[in-house]
Amino acid sequence: GQQLNQSPQSMFIQEGEDVSMNCTSSSIFNTWLWYKQDPGEGPVLLIALYKAGELTSNGRLTAQFGITRKDSFLNISASIPSDVGIYFCAGRSTFGNEKLTFGTGTRLTIIP
Amino acid sequence: NAGVTQTPKFRVLKTGQSMTLLCAQDMNHEYMYWYRQDPGMGLRLIHYSVGEGTTAKGEVPDGYNVSRLKKQNFLLGLESAAPSQTSVYFCASSSRVSSNQPQHFGDGTRLSIL
Numbered sequence: 001g002q003q004l005n006q007s008p009q010s011m012f013i014q015e016g017e018d019v020s021m022n023c024t025s026s027s028i029f030n031t032w033l034w035y036k037q038d039p040g041e042g043p044v045l046l047i048a049l050y051k052a053g054e055l056t057s058n059g060r061l062t063a064q065f066g067i068t069r070k071d072s073f074l075n076i077s078a079s080i081p082s083d084v085g086i087y088f089c090a091g092r093s094t095f096g097n098e099k100l101t102f103g104t105g106t107r108l109t110i111i112p
Numbered sequence: 113n114a115g116v117t118q119t120p121k122f123r124v125l126k127t128g129q130s131m132t133l134l135c136a137q138d139m140n141h142e143y144m145y146w147y148r149q150d151p152g153m154g155l156r157l158i159h160y161s162v163g164e165g166t167t168a169k170g171e172v173p174d175g176y177n178v179s180r181l182k183k184q185n186f187l188l189g190l191e192s193a194a195p196s197q198t199s200v201y202f203c204a205s206s207s208r209v210s211s212n213q214p215q216h217f218g219d220g221t222r223l224s225i226l
Contacts, residue, residue, distance in 0.1 A: 033214050042202050042217030098143050098162055100215060104154040
């Protein structure tokens with residue numbers, strides 16, 4: 001099946017630092033989604049991207065749909081303790097395809 | 113404002129036992145999904161359903177069965193549990209109204225098979 005490579009696998013940062021993570025695919029996607037999972041809970045949608053080149057923000061979070069349609073990026077500015085969690089990218093290969101392919105996740109830890 | 117509700121939240125089984133995980137959504141979504149989450153492997157699709165009475169296999173369907181008798185419920189069954197099925201199971205749902213609707217997740221069921 002399709003593969004999504006998400007990096008880095010984990011990050012250890014200090015509060016206030018900016019965070020960048022990315023996701024690359026072996027095939028073209030028409031939709032990119034970024035989810036966050038807090039401990040003991042299910043993933044929650046952060047940002048949805050639907051067009052190549054699209055740049056979308058949600059508060060301190062900014063995500064971009066890569067021009068090649070094979071990658072996406074998520075940035076978090078001025079990290080705070082509640083940003084701790086696992087971030088997942090997910091992609092949909094064709095419009096109307098009901099299935100998503102998920103990345104393996106980036107675990108974010110904030111060092112006090 | 114329940115969204116997607118999974119029961120039970122935790123369960124410990126012995127090898128060979130059977131059980132059913134229940135997922136209920138109150139958003140009138142057509143599509144429902146069952147995933148398993150294992151360390152370092154992200155979310156893998158087990159089975160999914162595009163409507164009442166229909167189911168389809170996902171990426172890792174072996175050892176599981178599903179049923180969608182009512183639109184709001186999606187059941188995941190383990191007929192004979194194996195230690196390899198120890199995992200966290202997530203249910204999700206999405207709307208068919210727009211072709212690019214995101215999936216909404218429950219809080220998971222933590223299942224241990226001894």
